[in-house]
Amino acid sequence: MNAVDLAPTNGDNPDWDSGTAELGHILKPGQLDLSHKVILYLEDITVSFDGFRALNKLSLTIDAGELRCIIGPNGAGKTTMMDVITGKTRPDEGTVFFGQTIDLTRLSEPEIAHSGIGRKFQKPTIFENHTVFENLELAMKTDKRVWRSLFATLDSAAGDRIAETLQLIRLATDADRLAGLLSHGQKQWLEIGMLLMQEPKLLLLDEPVAGMTDEETERTGELFLSLAGRHSLVVVEHDMAFVKQLGGKVTVLHEGSVLAEGSLEEVQADQRVIEVYLGR
């Protein structure tokens, strides 16, 4: 079973179902090793900005195929954590591993994206002067080096994939509109669509439903639930109703480290979490 082909083989014996961490399995360079069923390890991550510790010995693991929600008050370090995973910020201390073998602290942002991590920003970040179609086209998983881009043409399989994603994010009728003209919620969806075009194994979603209507929020939740299993998702969110809808494990961050972890009911019952959220 080739780990690279993870996304298309939905439930069809992906790596983390294949039993034990076998000794002796062959791994190609750059291939994601999920033999221990864990996709992401953060260990003792510390990040300081001018003496302020945004992350303080943060340790966290995400299982393959998991849908994890991360909550926490403002300044808890949620966005910094995503910056560390995607290579935007280098940790002062600690290790970040993607699967068993890929050390993310050694890779650049584009290399991390290629290894299979997609990121949605807090503020929708799309290419406003490109059409919706072009946004998806640029995001599509392909050879992204200069030389190939100079002569790239779109084959019909790629066209089909874009059409499929357009359906999924409900922007099929807006394909030729400039992305800058979309509503806020539509921009959020477009960015999620761009992430999906990358075929990432791990999706990091920073407040994906901010500014969406209730109906849009619910549809987003359904989409995420359908993605879990094939992909691993980490969702940072403030909207507790949305977190509840997603239903997965919840991690509470506070002052740069993990305060509590468990189901939403468990963490909501946790005395320390209540203190942090309500103040002492």
Add this chain to the structure above:
Amino acid sequence: MRPSPARTPFIVRLGSSFDARSWRLIGLFAAFALIAVPVMHLALPADHPLHLSTWFITLVGKILCYAIVAVAMDLIWGYGGILSLGHGLFFALGGYGFGMYLMRQIGRDGSYQSDLPDFMVFLDWKELPWFWIGSDSFLWAVLLVLVVPALIAFIFGYFAFRSRIKGVYFSIITQALTYAAMLLFFRNETGFGGNNGFTDFKRILGHPITAPETRVVLFALSALALIGTLLLARYLVRSKFGRVLTAIRDAESRVMFIGYNPLWYKLCAWTLSAVLCAIAGALYVPQVGIINPSEMSVGNSIEIAIWVAVGGRGTLIGPVIGAFLVNLAKSWFTVSFPEYWLFFLGTLFIVATLYLPQGVVGLWARLRAGRRRGEGAAAGTTSAAAAKGVGA
């Protein structure tokens, strides 16, 4: 872009960069430059009303070279969002590279009747410095024109873009670069003629450089180079490469997080832009007959940005129009009111920045859209096209 029929030959894709109307305009321009100008200059007697004077050929030929620089600038500024205020350097380097060949072509016809260029005799140098070796060969000169600016642009760009230097910081560093180069070239010891630069050229490939025939050929070559530059730039900005480049301009972090390395995209556009400037410089020098370090002055490079801003950034044809408008105005002003030229240029830049964000091309598109709306036609498509920047 929508899926195209599989495997369209590259040459067809290159051809489809422009629509039929643009191709007709280009054909018209080519016919003017390659047929009409030679006939009107060489065949018609000097007192004929349609005769084109040497002054006209030189002026327009010069502006054609400037237009190439403007398109090269638009490629990185309009589409890549990288404002270079040091593009004069690459233009001048191309000029110097070809100027070395022209100096060697003077042969023993210089004031000192020496094999060495006059300025070397004047400095009492006995032999050619190492970097002049091979400069008597035309092909070597062409190689110098292309490779030296490319190498400098590549190395400079690599470090600047890798360090993620952007915006105004990048612009200031490019200014410093061209200024430093100017000071270096001012020195006699550098070996490029000091503040006098190169001049008094006699021949090019054995043909007298001031002969009308030579002028006409240089004019035609400049026109062809401009057409080639436009075609190449248009292909690039319509390719996926161009879409990534504009994406970098608009949201660089998003580009990185979907797996493109902006460094190589910027570097490729930047280096290509520098080489195009160098080609323009090499065509410019034999037409005006002189190259000196003042071409590297900061003001010259800023002027390039003004041509692009006035014409319309991110439109390719706009910078060509801008280069013509500003330079025609300049040649009129510097004769009639030389002392007011800089004031006019400054005012023009401010007006273009404040009121014409899309330059004259944007203004034209807006007027046309307004008229269409007046006629009750759907103007949505036009304003969308205007927002994206109308191509040639």
